[in-house]
Amino acid sequence: xxIVLQNLTKKFPNRDKKKKADVVAVDDFTFEIPDxxxxxxxxxxxxxxxTTLNLISGLLKPTSGRIFFGEDxxxxxxxxxxxxxxxxxxYALYPHLTVRKNITFPLENRKGRERLTKAQMNEMADExxxxxxxxxxxxxxxxxxxxxxxxxxxxxxxxxxRPRVLLLDExxxxxxxRLRLQxxxxxxxxxxxxxxxxxxxxxDQDEAMSISDEIVVMKEGVVQQTGKPQEVYDxxxxxxxxxxxxTPPINVFEGRVQDGHLYxxxxxxxDVSSVSDQEVWVGIRPEGFVLREDGPFCCELDGVEVMxxxxxxxSRNAASVNPRVRSIIGTENRVDVSQPTIRFSLRPDKVxxxxxETEERL
Numbered sequence: 001x002x003i004v005l006q007n008l009t010k011k012f013p014n015r016d017k018k019k020k021a022d023v024v025a026v027d028d029f030t031f032e033i034p035d036x037x038x039x040x041x042x043x044x045x046x047x048x049x050x051t052t053l054n055l056i057s058g059l060l061k062p063t064s065g066r067i068f069f070g071e072d073x074x075x076x077x078x079x080x081x082x083x084x085x086x087x088x089x090x091y092a093l094y095p096h097l098t099v100r101k102n103i104t105f106p107l108e109n110r111k112g113r114e115r116l117t118k119a120q121m122n123e124m125a126d127e128x129x130x131x132x133x134x135x136x137x138x139x140x141x142x143x144x145x146x147x148x149x150x151x152x153x154x155x156x157x158x159x160x161x162r163p164r165v166l167l168l169d170e171x172x173x174x175x176x177x178r179l180r181l182q183x184x185x186x187x188x189x190x191x192x193x194x195x196x197x198x199x200x201x202x203x204d205q206d207e208a209m210s211i212s213d214e215i216v217v218m219k220e221g222v223v224q225q226t227g228k229p230q231e232v233y234d235x236x237x238x239x240x241x242x243x244x245x246x247t248p249p250i251n252v253f254e255g256r257v258q259d260g261h262l263y264x265x266x267x268x269x270x271d272v273s274s275v276s277d278q279e280v281w282v283g284i285r286p287e288g289f290v291l292r293e294d295g296p297f298c299c300e301l302d303g304v305e306v307m308x309x310x311x312x313x314x315s316r317n318a319a320s321v322n323p324r325v326r327s328i329i330g331t332e333n334r335v336d337v338s339q340p341t342i343r344f345s346l347r348p349d350k351v352x353x354x355x356x357e358t359e360e361r362l
Contacts, residue, residue, distance in 0.1 A: 001069055001083075001164040001197045003033040003056065008065035010051055010221075025051040027221040029065070038191045038198040040212035040229075042205060043244070048221035049201045050169055056199060057167050058082050069164060082165070085158030085196075089170040091150050093142040093157075100125055100138040103156045128156040131190060148179045155190065166191070166198040172207060184211050205245050209233065217241050234349070239359035242283045242352055248312070248328070252321040255282035255353075262353070265319045269297045270346055272353065275362055281321075281354040288350025289313070289327035291335070295343035299325055304335050311335065315342055 008029040011022040026048045033039050041049040054060040056067060058079035067075045074082050093102050103125040107116055116124075129135040132152040142150055151171060158166060168187070172180045188211040191198045202208050208215050209229035217224045217232065217240075225237040236242035242250050255264045257280055260273040264282060289297075291313075299315035302324060306312075313327040313335060327344065329335075335342065353362040 002035045003165060003197060003199070004066075004068040005029050005031045005033075005052075005056070006066040006068070008052070008055060008067065009063050010048075010055060010060060011063045024221050026055065026062075029221075029223060031216060031223065031226065033197060033199065034213075035197055036195045037213040038188070038200060038211060040208035040215040041199060041201045041218065042203070042208040042215050043218035043224075044203055046220070047218040049203075049218050051221075052218075053167050053169050053199060053201050056165070057084050057086055083161075083163050085161055085163035085166045087151075087154045087158050087166070087168045087171050089173050091142075091154040091174075093150060093153055095142050098139050098141055099129070099134065099145070099153050102142070102153055103128065103160050106157060106161050124160050125156070128159045131159065131193065132156045132186070146179075147175050148183050151175065151183055152186070155187070159190070159194065159196075163196065166194075166196045168198065168200045170201055170203070172202070172204075180207070187211060206247055209245070217244060235361075236283075236352060237361055239281055239283065239354045239361075242354070242361075246285060248286045248326045249322075250283045250285055250352075251325050251327075253282040253284070253317065253319045254321070255280050255319065257353070262351075264297065265317065267297050270348060270351060275353060279356040280362065281356060281359065283352040283354065284346060285350040286312075286326050286328040288347045289329060289344040290347060291327075291329050291333045292343060292345045295345040297344045297346060298341055299344070301335075301337065301339060301342040304337055306331070313342060 008026055010026040011024050014021060014023050029052060041052055043049050055062050058077060066073060104121040107121045110116055126135060129138060132155050134149060134152045137149060172183055175183060184207055212229055214227060215229050215232060216226045219240055225232055225241045233245050253264045255262055257272055257275045258277050260271060261268040262270040262272045299317045302314040302316055304311060304313055310328050311331055311333060313329060315325045317325050354360060355362060
């Protein structure tokens with residue numbers, strides 16, 4: 001099911017009586033979600049991603065704009081008639097019901113021609129339970145399950161209705177790190193097997209980049225950039241996107257372009273002949289540093305962290321916005337920690353320049 005959002009805007013009354021203007025949670029959001037794809041809505045708290053999800057679900061009505069499921073305009077349609085499956089952060093399971101009863105609960109209220117027999121409901125519950133791999137837990141109650149198992153029950157309950165659209169609102173935030181990794185892989189597997197168009201809301205960029213076909217990066221209700229995760233990472237539209245994506249985060253410096261060279265402090269670190277002379281923000285991904293004794297970029301060495309497959313070099317530079325510069329290099333390198341400084345050359349494809357005033361990518 002294709003989802004089309006046209007100029008979607010949602011405003012809320014401002015609770016600050018001194019400010020008369022409404023709070024704009026989602027601002028002129030236009031986007032097409034292809035049929036059968038998993039889209040990640042990504043951004044910090046308060047950016048409007050959950051509000052967008054609630055607009056798609058029908059839990060909120062837009063101030064302006066339209067929502068289409070395929071050819072159908074569902075803007076005014078109530079949630080129960082949109083054919084959606086919702087999974088929330090807190091799972092919202094019924095503690096007194098078994099797993100089976102939790103899964104079949106959405107089916108029990110069907111009436112008329114859609115009414116199902118108990119046998120039909122159990123058959124559908126068994127089908128989705130096998131899909132999410134909880135078929136051996138059907139007679140347990142939520143209190144007898146782990147967090148990951150409870151999450152699977154919530155997903156099964158959303159899927160049993162055979163929805164046209166699956167909406168996931170921060171579904172992994174209550175799980176520990178290892179379980180989050182396992183469960184996000186399961187969500188991706190389930191989505192591929194069912195082919196249901198899915199919208200996944202998260203503030204965790206690792207989650208969004210690992211399972212999404214496309215990501216939508218938001219800030220203060222405004223879409224900053226959309227695209228395939230790797231493409232957005234490799235070509236950020238502005239400084240906000242560059243800083244938000246990447247673990248460890250990108251290193252940001254004050255720099256300037258002069259006579260075709262990029263300067264960070266007094267060091268001419270890169271040739272940039274196509275850029276006019278100006279002050280810039282310089283973003284360098286941690287993997288963009290190449291250890292070299294005669295490298296043009298000099299930093300004060302702070303220390304080294306060995307991380308198994310990589311080495312993380314911690315250093316300082318007066319032009320750095322971050323307190324420390326973090327560089328990721330291969331374990332084949334040897335860093336002399338007795339030296340006060342360390343030198344690098346830079347990989348041009350991992351260096352991004354942004355306008356000083358607007359923070360837009362050059």
